[in-house]
Amino acid sequence: xxxxxxxxxxxxxxxxxxxxxxxxxxxxxxxxxxxxxxxxxxxxxxxxxxxxxxxxxxxxxxxxxxxxxxxxxxxxxxxxxxxxxxxxxxxxxxxxxxxxxxxxxxxxxxxxxxxxxxxxxxxxxxxxxxxxxxxxxxxxxxxxxxxxxxxxxxxxxxxxxxxxxxxxxxxxxxxxxxxxxxxxxxxxxxxxxxxxxxxxxxxxxxxxxxxxxxxxxxxxxxxxxxxxxxxxxxxxxxxxxxxxxxxxxxxxxxxxxxxxxxxxxxxxxxxxxxxxxxxxxxxxxxxxxxxxxxxxxxxxxxxxxxxxxxxxxxxxxxxxxxxxxxxx
Amino acid sequence: xxxxxxxxxxxxxxxxxxxxxxxxxxxxxxxxxxxxxxxxxxxxxxxxxxxxxxxxxxxxxxxxxxxxxxxxxxxxxxxxxxxxxxxxxxxxxxxxxxxxxxxxxxxxxxxxxxxxxxxxxxxxxxxxxxxxxxxxxxxxxxxxxxxxxxxxxxxxxxxxxxxxxxxxxxxxxxxxxxxxxxxxxxxxxxxxxxxxxxxxxxxxxxxxxxxxxxxxxxxxxxxxxxxxxxxxxxxxxxxxxxxxxxxxxxxxxxxxxxxxxxxxxxxxxxxxxxxxxxxxxxxxxxxxxxxxxxxxxxxxxxxxxxxxxxxxxxxxxxxxxxxxxxxx
Numbered sequence: 001x002x003x004x005x006x007x008x009x010x011x012x013x014x015x016x017x018x019x020x021x022x023x024x025x026x027x028x029x030x031x032x033x034x035x036x037x038x039x040x041x042x043x044x045x046x047x048x049x050x051x052x053x054x055x056x057x058x059x060x061x062x063x064x065x066x067x068x069x070x071x072x073x074x075x076x077x078x079x080x081x082x083x084x085x086x087x088x089x090x091x092x093x094x095x096x097x098x099x100x101x102x103x104x105x106x107x108x109x110x111x112x113x114x115x116x117x118x119x120x121x122x123x124x125x126x127x128x129x130x131x132x133x134x135x136x137x138x139x140x141x142x143x144x145x146x147x148x149x150x151x152x153x154x155x156x157x158x159x160x161x162x163x164x165x166x167x168x169x170x171x172x173x174x175x176x177x178x179x180x181x182x183x184x185x186x187x188x189x190x191x192x193x194x195x196x197x198x199x200x201x202x203x204x205x206x207x208x209x210x211x212x213x214x215x216x217x218x219x220x221x222x223x224x225x226x227x228x229x230x231x232x233x234x235x236x237x238x239x240x241x242x243x244x245x246x247x248x249x250x251x252x253x254x255x256x257x258x259x260x261x262x263x264x265x266x267x268x269x270x271x272x273x274x275x276x277x278x279x280x281x282x283x284x285x286x287x288x289x290x291x292x293x294x295x296x297x298x299x300x301x302x303x304x305x306x307x308x309x310x311x312x313x314x315x316x317x318x319x320x321x322x323x324x325x326x327x328x
Numbered sequence: 329x330x331x332x333x334x335x336x337x338x339x340x341x342x343x344x345x346x347x348x349x350x351x352x353x354x355x356x357x358x359x360x361x362x363x364x365x366x367x368x369x370x371x372x373x374x375x376x377x378x379x380x381x382x383x384x385x386x387x388x389x390x391x392x393x394x395x396x397x398x399x400x401x402x403x404x405x406x407x408x409x410x411x412x413x414x415x416x417x418x419x420x421x422x423x424x425x426x427x428x429x430x431x432x433x434x435x436x437x438x439x440x441x442x443x444x445x446x447x448x449x450x451x452x453x454x455x456x457x458x459x460x461x462x463x464x465x466x467x468x469x470x471x472x473x474x475x476x477x478x479x480x481x482x483x484x485x486x487x488x489x490x491x492x493x494x495x496x497x498x499x500x501x502x503x504x505x506x507x508x509x510x511x512x513x514x515x516x517x518x519x520x521x522x523x524x525x526x527x528x529x530x531x532x533x534x535x536x537x538x539x540x541x542x543x544x545x546x547x548x549x550x551x552x553x554x555x556x557x558x559x560x561x562x563x564x565x566x567x568x569x570x571x572x573x574x575x576x577x578x579x580x581x582x583x584x585x586x587x588x589x590x591x592x593x594x595x596x597x598x599x600x601x602x603x604x605x606x607x608x609x610x611x612x613x614x615x616x617x618x619x620x621x622x623x624x625x626x627x628x629x630x631x632x633x634x635x636x637x638x639x640x641x642x643x644x645x646x647x648x649x650x651x652x653x654x655x656x
Contacts, residue, residue: 083616084616131484132483132484132488146582146583148477148482148483149477149479149481151477153476154477154584155460155476155583155584155585156460156585156586156621157584157616158584159616159617160460160476160582160583160584161581161582161583161584162584163581163582165581165614166578166581166582167577167578167612170574177615246498250494253489253490253491253493253494254488254489254494254579254582255481255483255488255489255583256484256486256487256488256489256490257483284495284507286490286493286505286507287412287505288411288412288487289487292484293484
């Protein structure tokens, strides 16, 4: 019997990652290639198709391709479009799924990257038995995928779960969408760097982080500094975890999840980000929720989560009940 | 053919309202009686049963009772319990539905009052064709019922939708659950009174509201003052609408509803609360959502919404898929 495989594609601002994955989450082949530099979207899709063929040729066993799952910024699941993605070259509304259909002889599904991560948590991660949970991705920005009643929340126009743009302070930092005090301006890989720079400007403490430019600073450097006892690094994790914990407590009042999973660059800082977040989350929950919400690392945190999340779309049991124009 | 009726029961802190309602929302008979003063919950339920019998006797046509729907504070839909309700006399966890079963020869459903309002909006109000919307009840506190993917969000333990306890300011007013800056401390019938008193203390403006004690002040008085051009009253509506609009914009980033319905005492102030809320909501939405979220008065705002919402539970199509111990 031939093995059933899905192709998972994560379209990022810089790189597109592609992999072939089975229903158990085994990744058999993968590669990445630049997202930028194509004259048209169709050219990009042609290259994507050839990359998937290239991966398929590397496999030494019989297999059947069950579908293509795509995670992309600003993807509209209902319409199969990428809409006004600020960090992609393609402007306006791109009918990506219908274009992809011309190149692929299999079902094509697309959703935004954070939603793909949440579906991945159900299919491959630690939410297999959960009906109510959320995944928070802490990368360049803050993304979110929210499950309630056993289904991903898409909202009226497929754009639910934009928690990175919750405003936490109307006098605060500007985020990428021009929201004052947008959560991701504080809580993300970029957000903690901004906090570090705020602390370095406010204080006169010595810090090894004074040797880094904004562009050279990253999560690993900050984590290592914290492990060395660097006060600025430790304070930045505490501030970031405080803001995240407080806001997660608010999110709980919305959908009361059983668990909140953290994924992405900042989540890899482990206890440095989990400990303060957990403490402030618990402290800020209303009595009904106290002790009832788990804060967990994503079950895909050490795997190729972006590819797995996208591939999970193909195996996902939830096909939307009304709007079915995404699967072509 | 006999008419099919549901009994709707709204258990409030002071009064319990009961009515007999058909599937179209016609209310045939109703009454209210004190919630307090019974030695046991069972005594209360006996009285409730006799009140429903009393109403049934008033009807001059043949009918069939299809079920009993109950809206109650801190009701747990999954378990059929009322849990630690601070404004009821019954302490701890009360297995209300199973106790009621002994008195009623029909299905019994129970959920909290704001969830009942949301279900009522689907069955009797203006959300009949909507899959993604929320109802915000602005009474003594702020309650919320949230629909996503065509289903009410209950959350892991049936306590989702406690948006009145979202903290908007960690240095702010204390709410009824001890949350600093809890939204309902600003946005509710009580919240706007607190704002009036803050404004009266901060300013030296003349105001007819200086003639009212906190306990005598109410929404009608404040609305009438605003209509008379009272500056304090107008400023209080603007402040309240600003906070509500800003927070609704955050809620939209969560579940992207098609519409947000306002219900309850403060919503009855009409344009005075709707206009500033709408303006600040729109101003604070991220680009994707702008112009796509309707702010509407509940379709039940001029009806007996509490009874209708409770009765709607009986006709509601959503019976929870996994946890079915509520319907007895």
